[in-house]
Amino acid sequence: MLRSLLFLPGNNPNMLINAGTLGADAVIFDLEDAVSPDEKDAARILVRNTMKYMNLEACEVIVRINSVDTSFWMEDINALLPYKPLVFLLPKTNCKDDVLKVCGYLSECEKKLEAEEGTAFVMPLIETAQGVENAFDIASCSKRIKALFLGAEDLTADLGSKRTKDGREIEYARSRLVVAARAAGVDVFDTPFTDVNDDEGILDDALLAKNLGFSGKASISPRHVSAINRVFSPSSEEIEYAYEVMMAIKEAKEQGKGAIALRGKMIDAPIVQRAEKTIAMAKALGIRGDENE
Amino acid sequence: MNKLVTTIKEAVELSGLKNGMTVSFHHHLRNGDYVLNMVMEEIARLGIKDLTVNASSLFDVHLPLIEHIKNGVVTNVSADYISGGLGRHFSCGVMENPVSFRTHGGRPSDIISGKTPIDVAFIAAPSCDPMGNCSGKYGKSACGSLGYAMVDAMHAKKVVVITDNLVKYPLADWSISETNVDYVVSVEEIGDPKGIVSGTTKITRDPVGLVMASMAAKTIEASGLLKDGFSFQTGAGGASLAAAKFLKEIMLEKNIRGSFGLGGITGYMVDMLNAGCFEKLLDVQCFDLSAVESIKNNPNHMEISAQHYASPTAKSAVVDSLDVVILGATEIDTDFNVNVHTDSNGYIMGGSGGHSDTAAGAKLSMIIAPMFRARLPIITDRVNCISTPGKDIDVLVTQGGIAVNPKNSELKERLVLSGLPVISIEELKEKTERITGKPEKIKKGDRVVAEVVGRNGEILDEIYSVC
Amino acid sequence: MDIIKSATAGTMESSDAYVEIEPGNGKNEISVESVVWMQFGEKIRTAVEEVLNELEVENAKVRVVDRGALECVIRARVETAVLRGKGEK
Secondary structure (H helix, E strand, O other), X not given: OOOEEEEEEOOOHHHHOOHHHOOOOEEEEEOOOOOOHHHHHHHHHHHHHHHHHOOOOOOEEEEEOOOOOOOOHHHHHHHHHHHOOOEEEEOOOOOHHHHHHHHHHHHHHHHHOXXXXXXXXXXXXXXXXXXXXXXXXXXXXXOOEOEEEEOHHHHHHHHOOOOOOOOHHHHHHHHHHHHHHHHHOOEEEEOOOOOOOOHHHHHHHHHHHHHHOOOEEEEOOHHHHHHXXXXXXXXXXXXXXXXXXXXXXHHHHHOOOOOOEEOOEEXXXXXXXXXXXXXXXHHHOOOOOOOOO | OOOEXXXXXXHXXXXXXXXXXXXXXXXXXXXXXOHHHHHHHHHHHOOOOXXXXXXXXXXXXXXXXXXXXXXXXXXXXXXXXEOHHHHHHHHOOOOOOOEEXXXXXXXXXXXXXXXXXXXXXXXXXXXXXXXXXXXXXXXXXXXXXXXXXXXXXXXXXXXXXXXXXEOOOOOOOOOEOHHHOOEEEEOXXXXXXXXXXXXXXXXXXXXXXHHHHHHHHHHHHHOOOOOOOOEEEEOOOHHHHHHHHHHHHHHHHOOOOOOEEEEEEOHHHHHHHHOOOOOEEEEEEEOXXXXXXXXXXXXXXXXXXXXXXHOOOOOOOHHHHXXXXXXXXXXXXXXXXXXXXXXXXXXXXXXXXXXXXXXXXXXXXXXXXXXXXXXXXXXXXXXOOOOEXXXXXXXXXXXXXXXXXXXXXXXXXXXXXXXXXXXOHHHHHHHHHHHHOOOOOOOOOOOEEEEEEOOOOOEEEEEXXXX | OOOOOOEEEEOOOOOOEEEEEEEOXXXXXXXXXXXXXXXXXXXXXXXXXXXXXXXXXXXXXXXXXXOOOOHHHHHHHHHHHXXXXXXXX
C-alpha cells in the first residue's frame, strides 16, 4: 500500500543509496525535472545501477522518466524496464495518446525482453490544464494504468494561477482527478507540499488530500514522509470503529436481523466496505487493531 | 593584598613554575580559546622545559602546542578530547611519550586523588574581579558554565586567572571563588567569541540523520524510562539534537515532566527546560548563546563542576542519577565497544569526553550512528580503539535497524513489542556490508602514541601511530 | 569500444566519484584516489576494470577520484564517462 511517495533526484548518489531507509512507502527516482539535460545519461545509468545493485526491499521504486515530447524517454525505459520499477511516472501527460504512445513502446520492449506483455505499469502525471480536462479519458485508456498523479507546480503555471499554501487554486483539479481516477477504478496521488520547513502545513495539506479521497501523497522532502504516513494510515479510533462495525454485522447476522445501528447510526453497505478497507489497511501496515478480532 | 599582575609572564614567574611540572587548562572557550597559546608562549620564552599539559580538551586552535612539543617545552599531554587537526600530529608521533586520554569524570577524580597533581592551573575567565572571583556568564567572551575549571582551581598548587573583563570587587555571581586564586591577569582578549559558542546549534537536515533521530526518540519512549522524573543527556551532534527535538514533542504530547537535563547544554535543552520538559538543567559546559543566556538568567539552569558531573570517585555524581544518554560513535563493534577517539584510518580525532562516564552511569546508554559514513561501515568486528566498553552500552540506533546489547534483554523485548525494527548487531553488520562491501583492515603503526585510561583508572586501550 | 575523446562524469560531492577518461597509449591505465583507499582501494580498482571489460574498452586512461562512493555509483560513473568518451556514433 502506498501512502507516501518520495521524490529523489536521479543524479544524487547520496540520496539514492539511502532510498530504502527514509521511511517512504515508495521512492520516485526522478530523471526529469531534477536532472539537467546534459546529465540525463549519467542519471539514467546511476538509477539503473541503484536498482540493480542496491537492496530496496524496504520500499517500492517508481521512476519518473522524461516526457514523450523529449528525446530521452525511450532510452529511460530501455535502461530501466529490466529492473522492474513498480510503475513509470509519465510527466506532462496531456491526453490518452501520450499514454498510449508509452504503452505501445512498453509492449515492444516487453517482447524484446521476452517478458510477459502488460506487466509494466504506468502512472500519468497530470500537470497541465489539458491533462486535467482529459483526466478520465487518460485514467481509463489502458490496463497498464495504476494511478493518476497530480502535479500542482506545473499545473498552476499552466493555469496562470499563484501556487499557495492552502491550495485553493488546485481545489478543482484535485477533486476532478479524484473523481476521474475513482471512476476508472485506479488510485490517485496528491501533489507534494513544497515548503520543506513547515511541519504543521504538511499535516494540514495531507489531511485535506486524504479527506478529498486521495490514496496517498507525494513529497519532495524526506522530512514530510512521516507526516504523510501518519495521515494516510487509519487512526486507532478508525480501526476501533471498523472492528465495532464488523462485530455488529456479525451479531446482526447471527440474530437474523436485517438492518442494524451502531452509535446511533444505521450501518449500511458503504460503511461496512469502509470498515473492511480500514481493517485491511491496518493489517497491511502492521498496526495492531482491537484485540477482540 | 594584591593579586593583580600585569603580564602572563609575571604570573608564570610568580607561580614558581619549573621544569618537569604540570600546567592545566580547561576548554570552555573551545576552538576560540587564546589562553592556552598565550600562556605556553610565555612559558616557552622563559625557557621552562619538560612540562606536562593537562587540558580538559584540546582543539585545533591549539596547534602552536605542537611546536612546544617539538622544542621540548612540553613532553607529556593529558586530555579528555583532542580534535582532528591536532590529533593528526600526535598520531604521526610528534611526541615521544604517549598522550594520556582520560574521561571528563576520570580527570577530576585523578586530580583530586593526587594521581595527576597540577602545579599551576590557568583559568580563562570571561569575568573576574581583582581578587579572583570569576565567572563565565558575563563579558564579551562569555562561555556560560566553568564546570571543568572548578576542580583545577580547587586542587592546583597555584591558580592563575586570565580575564578580558576585569570588574570591580566583588563579582557577586562567581563560579570560582577568590579563596582558590593566587594571581589575576587582565588581557585584551581571552578568545574569539565566534569560536567559543555558536550562534545557534542547528539540528541536522540530513534525511538519514532525521530517520535515526526519530527512531531514537521512539526507542526512549518504548524503554519505559520516559515518565515523570525522567532525566536525559544528549550530545551536540546533529542527529542527537534532532532526537532531543522528537523527544520533546513526545514529552509535550504525553505531558511528561522530567527532572533534569544534563551535560554540555545546547539551546535545544534550554527549549526543553522552558517548555516544562525538565525542572532543572545541570550544566558543565554551554555550547551556544542560548545556553549562555539561560544559565545567566534562569535559576533552574545550574552550573556543576566536572567532579559533580561525572567523577567515579565522588560520593555520587549526576551521571549516577541519569536515565538516558544519547551518544555518538565513529565505530562500534559486535561486542558494543565504542570508538570515539580515532577515525576510520586510525588518526586521533576526538576522545571520550563524558562518553564513558555517562554510558556507565545512565540506565539507558544509546549510540546513534548511520550504518555507514562515506563507504565505511560503522559496525566492525573490533573497534580500532576502545573508548567506552561494550558492557556500558545498551543499544545502537541506525537507519537500518536497532541493535540491543544482549545483556539488556528486557529492553529488547520492550522495543520488539513496540513494533520497532530490532535486529541483532551481527545481522546489522552483515546488512551494512552488503551495501558497502567488506572493508580491508587498516594497518596500525608500530608505536603507541596514546593510551586510553578508563574512568576507573584502568588502561582500556592503546592507540598506535599512523604515519 | 574506442575512446576517441576525453570525457568526465560524476562529481566531487561526498558519496560520489569523479571520473576522467581519455584515449590511451595502447592499453588501459587506471589511477584511483580515494578517501577510503586503505579499506577499499583494491575493490575500487577491480570494479573499474570490470566495467571497462564489460564495455570492451581496451585503450583508455581512466582517473577515478572517489569520495566514498558505493561500488554501484563508481560503476555508474565509469560507464557514463566511457559512453561520453566514445564519441558520435
